[in-house]
Amino acid sequence: MGGLTALAVPVVGALAAGCTTKVTPPAPDELLPLLASAKKDSADATAAATAFPSDAPTFSVVAAVRSTHASALAKEITRAGGTVPGSAGPSATTTAPQAPASSEADAYSALQASLRAAQRQAAALVPTVPTYRAGLLGSVSAGCASVVEALGG
Amino acid sequence: MSGRMKQDTPAGSLPADTVSAVQDALAAEYTLIWVYGLCTAFITGGADAARLNAGMTEHQARRDATQRLLTGAGAVPQTAAPAYVVPQPVTNTTSAATALALAESEATVAWRAVLEHTDDADLRKTALAALTDSAVRQTHWRRSSGQSPSSVAMPGLPG
Numbered sequence: 001m002g003g004l005t006a007l008a009v010p011v012v013g014a015l016a017a018g019c020t021t022k023v024t025p026p027a028p029d030e031l032l033p034l035l036a037s038a039k040k041d042s043a044d045a046t047a048a049a050t051a052f053p054s055d056a057p058t059f060s061v062v063a064a065v066r067s068t069h070a071s072a073l074a075k076e077i078t079r080a081g082g083t084v085p086g087s088a089g090p091s092a093t094t095t096a097p098q099a100p101a102s103s104e105a106d107a108y109s110a111l112q113a114s115l116r117a118a119q120r121q122a123a124a125l126v127p128t129v130p131t132y133r134a135g136l137l138g139s140v141s142a143g144c145a146s147v148v149e150a151l152g153g
Numbered sequence: 154m155s156g157r158m159k160q161d162t163p164a165g166s167l168p169a170d171t172v173s174a175v176q177d178a179l180a181a182e183y184t185l186i187w188v189y190g191l192c193t194a195f196i197t198g199g200a201d202a203a204r205l206n207a208g209m210t211e212h213q214a215r216r217d218a219t220q221r222l223l224t225g226a227g228a229v230p231q232t233a234a235p236a237y238v239v240p241q242p243v244t245n246t247t248s249a250a251t252a253l254a255l256a257e258s259e260a261t262v263a264w265r266a267v268l269e270h271t272d273d274a275d276l277r278k279t280a281l282a283a284l285t286d287s288a289v290r291q292t293h294w295r296r297s298s299g300q301s302p303s304s305v306a307m308p309g310l311p312g
Contacts, residue, residue: 061302068306126281127274135269139307142288149292150304
């Protein structure tokens, strides 16, 4: 009996270890938060273009730039073997759309703040990502800074 | 020999392909400084003249820093050409802004290439700062010259 108990423990331990290794999910791609904010900016800018038709061209530029960023980030995440949240419906990581801005000025300042945050978000990863991602994130970060400039600084 | 290397970047620490990319970025800065100098004759007043001066100062500082970086890595910085060719003649404020936007655009490509040719975190930060600065200035000059949209979605992406 004593021998049997002693034998059982290592077997259970080995099984547990095997299980742990098996079920550990791969770390989520570090670009996913960047993708989520690009999608959100694009959606917010599109909403602002509808709400304030007189400034629609400007808001549409923001929407187009951030949509380009979202596509480029999604492409890279997919290339690396990751899964991109479905584009058919709202993504799981995206919060509910914020209430429309009450004025154009509010819409501008909200977008500018979001773009500055996105610039920093991409820049923070640039020093450590693999080289093939460094150029992509550098362009995304610089693209956000450019749109802020285009909106008037 | 190594005792004379007193830059913060250890001598010879950059691989050859990194050095090559940084040399290209230095060449882009030389071009920019030349184009900014050319355009001072055409952009003489208002906010754009202030932006012109600020851009010239910024790019001169970046040129100097890039030369130091190369020297510190044991490389010999390439020298500037005496003059550069602009694709369209610069004859007035608008064509000056167009030439500035193009030169800034070429610098974004060169600095993005540095990002793609180094694992050195400090050099990546330097290259990102240069890429971002040129992208913002490119946007300004595109707007000044009436190009639409003024901002580029992916600055530094060739083509």
